[in-house]
Each structure stands twice: as C-alpha cells, then as structure tokens.
Amino acid sequence: MDSKSHTHRTERTLELTVLSAEDLRVDRNLNTENIYVVVRAESIHSYATGTAGSNSNSHNNFSWNEKLLVDMPVHARSITLEVKCKTSRGSGSKDIGVARVAVSDFLGGSVPDDCLQFLSYRLRNWEGKRNGVVNFSVRLRTRERVAATPEMVVGSCGFQISRVSVTGGVVTGVPLLWNNYASRNV
Template sequence: MDARCPVRTLELTVQSVEGLQLDRKPATTKNNLFVVVRAESINSYTTCMAKEDATNNNLTWNHKLDVDVPLHASSITLEVKSKTLKGVKDVGIARVAVSEFMGGFGSVPQHCLQFLSYRLRDWEGRRNGVLNFSVRVVNSPEYVTAAAGKAVSPCGFKLRGTTMGATTSSSSCGGGVVVGVPIGWNSYGSSTYNNV
C-alpha cells in the first residue's frame, strides 16, 4: 500500500531548562527528567534523561530530534516529564505555534536555526520554569512516500532535484531570541500566542 503523509521535518534540539521545580523543590538529575515532543499526530519523540550543567546549574539535554510535523498541525507541544518508581509524572508543558518557525509572512526563512525559550506551565496552569530549544526547518512541505522514501508533490508527481532532508546554508539568516508565552495553553485547538 502506498501511504503518503504530508509532512515537514524539523530539526529540534532540546537544550536546557531553567527554574524548574518538582514538588516545590528545584528539579535535579535525580528526578529523571526527559522531554516528549508531539506535533498533533500519534507520533512522539523523546529525549534522553537530563544532565546537570556544571557552569550554571541548569539541567540540560542537548538532544537533537528530527520531528515530522503534519501540514495540518497548528502547534507542537514539548512536555517535561519525570520518571519515578510509580510511573511517569507530568512536570510542565509548552505549546508552540507552528507559525513561529515554519515560514510565512514575516517569519524566519527556511533552514535558518532559531533559538527559542518558552515558559513551561504545569497542568494547573502555574508557571514552572523556562525551556530552551533550537529549531530549524529542514525540508519543504512535501508528501513523503513511506514505501519508497521519495519526495512527491501533493499531486503525486516526483519532484525534480529534491533530496529529502537536505539543508541549504543561507548567510541572510537573522539572529535573536524569541520568548513565547502561550495564552490558553491548555486548549487543544488554541492558536493564540503572545511574544514577550
């Protein structure tokens, strides 16, 4: 069966977290923290366990993930979780609008590396630290043929000169840091975000 899924691929590197608390105490490596990334699909991507950065006492992952984002997705979520003896505990979540890094009017060009810091909230809506990550769009919106691994257009025609996962360098990429604070973060269909 020829399964075609409209996707874009992100190179997302979960870097570190600042000011994270667990049970009202500063989180440590003993809390076995990891991050799960979802892009409005059944697929999820998981980092390794956090390590402590000796220079600033932040918890770090520096874990690179290739995240397939469906074309219909309006946001991705990054969930910090703690592995305990009783199971997995939710610590904080950040929801990021896809429009922040996927192209479009006034956005950063494709293939440019962006560094983002997003406020985490617990499931009751309280602030709980800031998650730092970088993201780069590594392919154009295309249909990926699962069986053949070839790029095809939405009409089913093979795209000439297309290499899946190829990146191009650009010297026109601007620098800077965006801190996004979502409004209505716990609303699945919400697409309203504020940048601070």
C-alpha cells in the same frame, strides 16, 4: 500514487534540538536524575530525549542538547514540549511542565523555514502555574543542501559565511542587506 510521495505531502520534518530547562520546581520526592522532554506535533507520534540530571551549579537547571527529528503533519498548528520525570517505581512519569509553541512562531514568517532559530518558552504545570523555561532550537529539515563554492557562500538565512578549516578559526557573518546598504551609502 506511491506511499512515499503521499507521505512527503502530508508531513514535514523538523530538526528540533532540546537544549535545556531552567528554574524547574521539582517535587522533592522525585529523583532529578530522571528528567526528560517529550515532543509532540499534533500527532499520535511522540519523540523523547534521554534523561538529564541537574547542572552541577544548580539543582533547578537541566541540559540535554539532544537533536530530535520530528515528523510534523502539514495541518499541525502547534508543537508541544512536555518536561517529565520518571518515577522511582519506574512504572510511570510525573509531569513537570508543558509549553505549547505555535508553528507560526518559527515557520512561514520573515525568516526562511530552513534557518536555525533558538527559542525559549515558559513552562506551565497542569494547574497553569509557571514552572521554568525550556530552551530549544528548530528548523525545517530540507532534503538537500546546495553545494557551495570553497571561498564564500551565502547561507539561506541571508548571511555571507567565510569558509574555515575544521581545526579552528572564526566564522564571520554579514547580513546581505546591510552589506548592500553600506556599499551604496559610502
């Protein structure tokens, strides 16, 4: 067995986009321009966003909108998102909050694994006290996306999607089950 096939069986790749964090209480001695997020998937590997400053309208809200490709072992039961702040000395970081997310919350349920899901989780500091919310999107990354016909495609999440030009337009989605139900009961 070659190393590629062995790796494929022991890991899955998550496409996880860290969107934002809200209502963070940050020690006033820390520079809020140095807030970042570390993602772990029960592995020694970790994945980090770049630093983000607070939004202009609030010093407690931060945004990244940064996509990470996270290798997750198949035995993993949770992923962890840690919000941290680089210290002014540059030699370390201070923990702001942590959220542990069960893999079963976004994989293996009624929604297909490769469907993009948006989630928000409460952050807790290391004393267990609430410290804001982290917002992110996640889906299982698949090797190949099936080519679609130019007029109408059925997405993996159960919606019919009209194709639009890249220059603009509106995309409408209609749940397949609703569409079938409506046509039978008209």
